[in-house]
Amino acid sequence: MDANGIRTDGRRWDELRPLKMEVGVVRNADGSALIEWGKNKIIAAVYGPKEMHPKHLELADRAFLKCRYHMAPFSVDERKNPAPSRREIEISKVIREALQPALFLEDYPRTAIQIYVEVLQSDGGSRVAGVTASSLALADAGINMRDMVCGSAVGKVDGKVVLDLNDIEDKEGSGDMPFTFMPNLNQVTLLQMDGLFTHDEFAQAIELAKVGGMKVYKLQREALLKKYFSGRSAESSSGSAEMMEEA
């Protein structure tokens, strides 16, 4: 960060990177979304609810949520081995657990819902971007949800709390905190922390992440509205119908 508080990519401390979302990009999936967040390019695809395989793992009272986060070999500077790494397995798990509270899994007993998160190009904060995209894909797939899930990472660069770290800040900075939440319920679903934050910094970081997350949520809504309600003529004949959207 320079003397004026401008970051390596020209942002101020409370600014997000450019963010773009699109819903329904994978034809064969039941729901899908593409997110471009800074230099991140991530596709999330949802399949299901469908029959659970292997059968012995099915749950009698709810759906089995499966999630795979995978980075393409060309998504980073140096070719990445396509085999799932320790890090990818961890991120798969945290994405799954970040989305689980938002879903009515009990509405789909004995089935499986599979989420694929494919990172085509990576920058900092890809797990949060992955959760945001997956949440869009789940909504697109028409799975009953309590709320959307969105979020943003916060971190510490040069001793200052900043919003939405990019790759350089992630590597050079002294702290990093991915954060996702359900904006309408105001409940946190994912909170990880790397580095050291004081109590005050932590509180400040959470507030900042929520503000950033709300901006992300707005874009999520827009992306869904665009797919489902764009080009809609005045109103349908039933008259009482009104435009609305997920939660």
Next chain:
Amino acid sequence: MIVTGDYRPGMFVQRRGNDLVALRIGLAEIVRNDVKVIPLSGAYMPRVEDLVVGKVVNVTGYGWEADINSCFVGYLPGSFVFGRDFSPATHDLNQRFTVGDLLLAKIEAFDRTRDPQLSIRGPNLGKIPRGEVTKISPMKVPRLIGRKGYMINMIAELTNLEIKVGQNGVIVLDGPEEGVKKAMEVIQLIEAEAHNADLTNKVQQMLGASPSAPPMEAAGAENSGE
């Protein structure tokens, strides 16, 4: 969130304090005190009394298993077909329906703890002997059928087809090839623009020429539809 106040939550709507929230992307409909959401996407969830088109995927000793385009397989017990005195020893299930056969069936029972039970008791239910199969999103089936079957009857009439539509989104078209082609186009249009008003007119326009009319006219009607 749809609305605040004293309303009754209906399909895909949940009460949260004094607010009602939607659980799906869809159109909210408020009729007096009832609020419901008509979803615009999603997989097929079996409901009792639904008509579905299923494909037999397995014949067991006691019945048939059919793929009903859902996360559950439909089960048609032998006793529903052969009657009370059904016994695996005396009746050959394969002779009646075999793997690959299409069935028009009704969901007899379903409570999510067990696979849905099918039945073929009822008018026109049973094996579908021939036809062209196509699929649309199950959430758009009501639009394809229309009010009291208005839309689907119109398509069937104008294309000279016999059309069977399952609530699970599987459609079987039977009749002259030309009609099948046209009906497929219309069905695709409905799928793409299900949430738009004025669909009936559009479809009518698309099928404007009667199926026996010269192809010139038919091509013209198609272009104007685009």
